[in-house]
Amino acid sequence: MRVLIAEDHRVLARTVATGLRRQAMAVDVTGSGAEAERMCLLTAYDVLILDRDLPGMTGDEVCRRLRRLVDPPPILLLTAAGELTDRVYGLTALGADDYLAKPFDFAELVARVRALSRRPPAAAPGVLRHADIVVDPARHEARAAGRVLELTPKEFAVLHRLTQARGAAVPHGELVRTLWDEHLDPRTGAVRAVVSRLRRKLGDGGTISPDTGDGYRLCG
Incomplete structure (x- = not known):
């Protein structure tokens, strides 16, 4: 499984990346919204972990732009805004696949990433x-x-x-x-x-x- 983390908090990004790699995932990291969009256009990621508060091109804008693609990656939004209205906005207006408020438990993050990666575009993979x-x-x-x-x-x-x-x-x-x-x-x-x-x-x-x-x- 290949995951892209778009998070400008370097310590958090490095910690999450290290943890996911220990779960046998291939992980790329960027702190830029524009770079996250570019990387998703070049690479078929299984999951994008996207911070909403990226500098420059925000995570919200990245999410909107990627949703215009024919086959966008599943997007897990990370944010400090965890109110119900924020979650509803992220899942509906922005088109994210999942939403996780900070601070979060790492085990829950892993479970959500795995769940998103299992969502097949059509039928489940056969033998x-x-x-x-x-x-x-x-x-x-x-x-x-x-x-x-x-x-x-x-x-x-x-x-x-x-x-x-x-x-x-x-x-x-x-x-x-x-x-x-x-x-x-x-x-x-x-x-x-x-x-x-x-x-x-x-x-x-x-x-x-x-x-x-x-x-x-x-x-x-």
Whole structure:
């Protein structure tokens, strides 16, 4: 899951980002409303955590502008204004998907972010199959040749994306953009290390091709 935090309070933004990363989420951070809009136009975020009181272009304006998109990200508004009228205004006039007043409990924030990310644009994701590999996104479970695989969140995310491709190559750069946050140097071996561990765990149940320039693909 990839999340954008638009919050100009640096300590709060850093604290929330660190906590979400510990929940295996990829997190980008900005303190600018204009930059938040630009980043959402360039990247398909699963959730945008948006402070209403951003300097310059306010969070309210960012929310209004993003709602004009064909496929906007789910938006969780954060604000010190927690009265009923404020919440109603944020959810109706601004078009936010959820609203959380400061101060908030971090566990509640995580629960709300996960709930927003589970809202499908159409139908819920179904079970994916490729040769002997079965990936169930709803249960966050993967099997190879009937064996349940013990995968880290990143390993599961990479296997899920490769299974979605149905044998087509998934470029290294795409995996970096969609499954890691913006601070990962694309030249690092993070993706290769995850793929290498996946190959070992798949064993005889399947394998992943080496990246010869066009990306990784599931064989078989």
